[in-house]
Amino acid sequence: MSSSPVPADLGPTLAQFALIGDFVSAAPYGSGHINDTLVVNQVVTGGQPRRYIAQRINDRIFKNVPALMDNIRRVTAHLTAKAGPASRELRLVPTHDGQPYARDAAGGWWRVYDFIEGAHTVDRVTGEAEAREAARAFGDFQARLADLPGGRLQETIPNFHHTRSRFENFRKALQQDRVGRAAEVPAEIEFAFSREADADVLLNLLAKGEITERVTHNDTKINNVMLDDTTHRAVAVIDLDTVMPGLPLYDFGEMMRTSASSTFEDDPVAENMRLELPYFRALVEGYLASAVGAVLNATERAHLAFAGKLMTYENGLRFLTDYLQGDTYYKIRHPRHNLDRCRTQFALVRDIERQTGALDRILAELA
Numbered sequence: 001m002s003s004s005p006v007p008a009d010l011g012p013t014l015a016q017f018a019l020i021g022d023f024v025s026a027a028p029y030g031s032g033h034i035n036d037t038l039v040v041n042q043v044v045t046g047g048q049p050r051r052y053i054a055q056r057i058n059d060r061i062f063k064n065v066p067a068l069m070d071n072i073r074r075v076t077a078h079l080t081a082k083a084g085p086a087s088r089e090l091r092l093v094p095t096h097d098g099q100p101y102a103r104d105a106a107g108g109w110w111r112v113y114d115f116i117e118g119a120h121t122v123d124r125v126t127g128e129a130e131a132r133e134a135a136r137a138f139g140d141f142q143a144r145l146a147d148l149p150g151g152r153l154q155e156t157i158p159n160f161h162h163t164r165s166r167f168e169n170f171r172k173a174l175q176q177d178r179v180g181r182a183a184e185v186p187a188e189i190e191f192a193f194s195r196e197a198d199a200d201v202l203l204n205l206l207a208k209g210e211i212t213e214r215v216t217h218n219d220t221k222i223n224n225v226m227l228d229d230t231t232h233r234a235v236a237v238i239d240l241d242t243v244m245p246g247l248p249l250y251d252f253g254e255m256m257r258t259s260a261s262s263t264f265e266d267d268p269v270a271e272n273m274r275l276e277l278p279y280f281r282a283l284v285e286g287y288l289a290s291a292v293g294a295v296l297n298a299t300e301r302a303h304l305a306f307a308g309k310l311m312t313y314e315n316g317l318r319f320l321t322d323y324l325q326g327d328t329y330y331k332i333r334h335p336r337h338n339l340d341r342c343r344t345q346f347a348l349v350r351d352i353e354r355q356t357g358a359l360d361r362i363l364a365e366l367a
Contacts, residue, residue: 139290256308
């Protein structure tokens, strides 16, 4: 999600959707990097106010919006059917002619979800219980989509977690150096090349059939889990733009990168970044206790900690690539924002490597 100004022509766009009530107001909502997100307030005569989430989809990132929305339509329908009508799963609001998206007057793509009431998200894990619950939620999410009908989902961003492709994108950006920044970052460039071999580890295991492709979320930050306001249990997994074929290890690795780290990914002091072992343990406990824990094979379990290192390295590559290309992908708040992000990720890779023995002992105990 991402906050943005409220468009002046929002009313006609929303009128295309089958919303309940009359429009009252809209306001920016959320803190993500990619899409523009609004909370929409409606009033129902003689009834309770209704809220919705409206998003303008970033078609610069998601180049095939109909395919993206077909994935989300299938996934949300399947999860709701399994959970039942009383659940608080993420639900799309269709247009009046039954489509999962609409276009605005300028050609922008929009979708609308029911607002999930009585629940909240957090941007950072604040305790082991939260980490455990997030891991359980994402593990159950993977397991419930194992029998998704209709064939393979479409890849909304091709090669999204294909680390070899991410490395080659970095190499190309370095060779082109189109904004003249390569000379500023020799240490980061050296670090990226020194871990190149890691890019192929999981891809080679997949090619040999030792690990399995499944439907995965691919952006498993804790702020993509809605937590009940009272019980703090997960009620829904949200932000489904990158739900597509992938490896369960990618999802666990991204959880480890974001939920077991000591500081924000854009902390300007990279030395503040380290891996928190208690949170790593909680993530392993929650993930293995979820429904997906029963279907992970021995190779997948053995590579859980490596997956965290790989996803951290991959994200560091992506931030460095974007910096070298002139900040064309991620939204930034200052000129060195992507460089700060890259440096924290590479610092976390170093700390994961430093603590490999401790991580292996936790996995041996729990997995």
